[in-house]
Amino acid sequence: MRVTTIDGLRTAPGRYLEFPVVPTGTAVPSDVPPCFNQQSHLRAADGDDSSPGTWLCGVFDVDGPIDEEALQEAFQRLVDTHATLRSQFAVADDGARTPQRSVHPAGSIRVGAPVAEHAEDEAQPSVRLRGRLDEQCRPLRFPNYVLAAISRPGTSTIVCGFDHVHVDALSLAIAIDEVAAAYAGVAPAVSVPGDGHLDYCREEAAAEQVDPHDPRLAEWIEFLADAGGHAPEFPLELGVPIGESAPQHSAEVLLLDADEAEAFSAATARAGGTTYAGLLTALAMATHAAGGSDLLPLTFPAHTRYDERYARALGWFVTSAPITVSVHDDGRPADPCTLFERSVALTQQELRRARDRADVPLGQVIAATTGGYRPRRQDVFMASYLDYRRITQGDSGFGTNRTHVSNITRCDDVQLWFSRTHDGVSVRTRHPDTPQAHRTMRTVLQSLRSTVAVVAVPQKWAA
Numbered sequence: 001m002r003v004t005t006i007d008g009l010r011t012a013p014g015r016y017l018e019f020p021v022v023p024t025g026t027a028v029p030s031d032v033p034p035c036f037n038q039q040s041h042l043r044a045a046d047g048d049d050s051s052p053g054t055w056l057c058g059v060f061d062v063d064g065p066i067d068e069e070a071l072q073e074a075f076q077r078l079v080d081t082h083a084t085l086r087s088q089f090a091v092a093d094d095g096a097r098t099p100q101r102s103v104h105p106a107g108s109i110r111v112g113a114p115v116a117e118h119a120e121d122e123a124q125p126s127v128r129l130r131g132r133l134d135e136q137c138r139p140l141r142f143p144n145y146v147l148a149a150i151s152r153p154g155t156s157t158i159v160c161g162f163d164h165v166h167v168d169a170l171s172l173a174i175a176i177d178e179v180a181a182a183y184a185g186v187a188p189a190v191s192v193p194g195d196g197h198l199d200y201c202r203e204e205a206a207a208e209q210v211d212p213h214d215p216r217l218a219e220w221i222e223f224l225a226d227a228g229g230h231a232p233e234f235p236l237e238l239g240v241p242i243g244e245s246a247p248q249h250s251a252e253v254l255l256l257d258a259d260e261a262e263a264f265s266a267a268t269a270r271a272g273g274t275t276y277a278g279l280l281t282a283l284a285m286a287t288h289a290a291g292g293s294d295l296l297p298l299t300f301p302a303h304t305r306y307d308e309r310y311a312r313a314l315g316w317f318v319t320s321a322p323i324t325v326s327v328h329d330d331g332r333p334a335d336p337c338t339l340f341e342r343s344v345a346l347t348q349q350e351l352r353r354a355r356d357r358a359d360v361p362l363g364q365v366i367a368a369t370t371g372g373y374r375p376r377r378q379d380v381f382m383a384s385y386l387d388y389r390r391i392t393q394g395d396s397g398f399g400t401n402r403t404h405v406s407n408i409t410r411c412d413d414v415q416l417w418f419s420r421t422h423d424g425v426s427v428r429t430r431h432p433d434t435p436q437a438h439r440t441m442r443t444v445l446q447s448l449r450s451t452v453a454v455v456a457v458p459q460k461w462a463a
Helices: 036-047 068-081 125-136 169-183 197-206 215-226 258-270 275-289 336-357 362-368 435-456 458-462
Strands: 002-005 015-018 021-023 055-063 087-091 099-103 109-111 115-118 145-151 155-163 246-257 295-303 318-326 382-387 400-406 415-421 424-432
Touching (some): 002 424, 055 125, 068 145, 125 145, 155 169, 169 400, 215 318, 246 258, 246 435, 258 424, 258 435, 275 295, 275 382, 275 415, 275 424, 295 336, 318 336, 424 435
Parallel strands (some): 002 400
Antiparallel strands (some): 015 115, 055 155, 055 400, 087 099, 145 155, 295 318, 415 424
């Protein structure tokens, strides 16, 4: 799975096919509220519907021209399987701007035969695709997803694009996997019982708050207080004053090839950590080497799919977890490998504690923050990790060149997405498109690559 942005999508011209999603009935008001993330997303959209859409799109290639009937059936199976795709949202004009959900009855959403546009002469089909995703994938409209394809004689491309209100990164990979398998005529490996993400939202709304004296809540409050009453910001200069933003720049970097990734994971395990703990440790070492502190506080998205019912469901099953990564040398200056070895086990311990803190509802954390939660930036500095090798239904799966595509927007902080595939470990970065941010991130990424590469070389580790 390649992780990129729409300006980095490389796909050839062809015959553009879009499969209309048509409700055949009326959505019924639901007493199931949107989850915390959905509510924040919906309120933001209600306040500003002119900004570029926050959508996630999955694409993959198949042999030959598109079998339109087979793909229509595959898309229909996807919509019928996942109840979130029948959810329609609004924001009430009630003073509190309360997000509301209506649900179309099961079986009442029809995926129609494709509407074709000839685009063989179009040099940049990604421009056309971005226009459709920006127009359609809006949280407060319905349907707010695009099911399409670009048909060609030799190799065709299948497209599944959703507003963020319906999917997280793992959901996008699941959607690609299910559509690819269904298009190939293979039954789904795992069914989704019940109403999937709707059941999850119902449970989240009914969940009890943690005890006000719970140490996990106290740790969250202290974490935010240490940052000034908001989530931690990237520790190095980006050239964007507080209160301003800049166009987004994204970069994709292959940190480790397949063999190097295996060696890095093995070295990290010997030191007492996971691959993710190793990557966070290397990131902290890189920011420290570039002039930052030897403590790197940040948040990371933690999945909430603890119930097996949600393992293959589409939805926004994510919360935030707080962590501080330490690469302090304790007065014992060391080479990068030695410092990494000393630090990674502690990072692993912090990851476990962070995941415990992630069980505290974010709404309760924000309400309890001393002096109130006072974010200074629109973005949150974070670093995520997803091992895509665990998602594909088979060893090789169906469809090739699977790609996660995000939109290009504006930003004011740094975000990193580490991904593990059969090709190795990569990172996609998102940061302001300013000269200072480019200088800073170039330095950080060079140091990050150097650290993980040295750790991955067995003889260096042994030395």
